Amino acid sequence: MEQRPAASSEHPFIESDRVEGTAVYDTQGRHVGTIERLMIEKLSGQVAYVVMSFSGLLGSSKGAYTLPWGKLKYDTKLRGYHTDISESELSKVPNFAQGGTFDWANREQEQELHDYYRIPPYWRAL
Numbered sequence: 001m002e003q004r005p006a007a008s009s010e011h012p013f014i015e016s017d018r019v020e021g022t023a024v025y026d027t028q029g030r031h032v033g034t035i036e037r038l039m040i041e042k043l044s045g046q047v048a049y050v051v052m053s054f055s056g057l058l059g060s061s062k063g064a065y066t067l068p069w070g071k072l073k074y075d076t077k078l079r080g081y082h083t084d085i086s087e088s089e090l091s092k093v094p095n096f097a098q099g100g101t102f103d104w105a106n107r108e109q110e111q112e113l114h115d116y117y118r119i120p121p122y123w124r125a126l
Helices: 087-091 107-117
Strands: 023-025 031-040 047-055 061-068 072-075 080-083
Touching: 031 080, 061 107
Parallel strands: 023 080
Antiparallel strands: 023 031, 031 047, 047 061, 072 080
């Protein structure tokens, strides 16, 4: 997938197609993956989740994972996102959050995902 830079910081908004393909870095600034898609809550229009592919050693793919949007922070210098999620955390992420088996209508699964990542659920902000 082509890696596209995110929009400049001239304004606070970015088009969704420019987020897809954006690089994600760990807390040490190492490239760890790429954003594949955004999951937007229909009623509020708020981005709730990001589906991200993580890279392994030598760039081999480790798979796609569903992460709460709040686990990413945009870095204007890198023109990409930072996350504090480690590879060891990914190895223990709830199975339903991987490989398209997530039931988006199951609030209990969503709560488990947010609990795992230690971040408040998006619906509490609605």
